[in-house]
Amino acid sequence: MMKKTNYSYIGIAFIILVFGILFVPKIVDRISNNDITRKESRSDQKLKNKALKQSDLVFIENTNNGENRRVPAFSFVNQYGKQVTNKDYEGKVYVIEFFFTTCPTICPRMNNNLVQIQNTFEDFEDFGVASFTINPEYDTQEVLKNYASTYDITNPNWHLLTGDKAAIYKLANEGFYIYAAENSAIEGGFEHSGNFALIDKNGFIRSRKDAFGNPIIYYRGITSEEEGTDDNGEVEQISILKEDIKKLLNE
Structure with a gap:
């Protein structure tokens, strides 16, 4: 065994x-x-x-904590009566502006430039625009819908947004640092920046750098490509905005 x-x-x-x-x-x-x-x-x-x-466009840092600046949360009604929030733009590259429909000066020029940009990227489902009115008491859903028709705004991701005035002004001045204010002393009764902000697919504000290596942060939206320069000799930035939109679409 x-x-x-x-x-x-x-x-x-x-x-x-x-x-x-x-x-x-x-x-x-x-x-x-x-x-x-x-x-x-x-x-x-x-x-x-x-x-x-990853493109060469830079992120814009918050001055208080150094973190990359995101689009603040927002919720407003568009020209079709639909509630639109920042989450509706997730996964999309988009341009932001503040305007009002009765603006007699810079808004028509800004929106003509945006329509040209819209047409340039008409085949891109992940491109859009967010236009916030700074005169929401007048700019109702129906007014915005008529305005969109007048300017031939056809991109389904271009929302003309209206809602609580205080929330819109806070979004402009504190969220994007794009100036907007009421001013009865000037033509139209409101004043605001003619700049556009460019947002990437993840909700971050992006821009290219200037000749000194600093972020330009915003793009001048008043002067068209055809005009070339404004009255002060500043070169138009619609062409570089188009270039940078394309870069973000490819990210």
């Missing part, structure tokens, strides 16, 4: 030894030189591809 048991142990030991000789080196070789290396290479390549896809 003892002899048989010893033979059994010897047989088991022999099998383990053969397994070790035949398979362990292959497993070690596979781990060190094959599968794991491949997986790591694929992972590294994905990261490299993602890095290569």
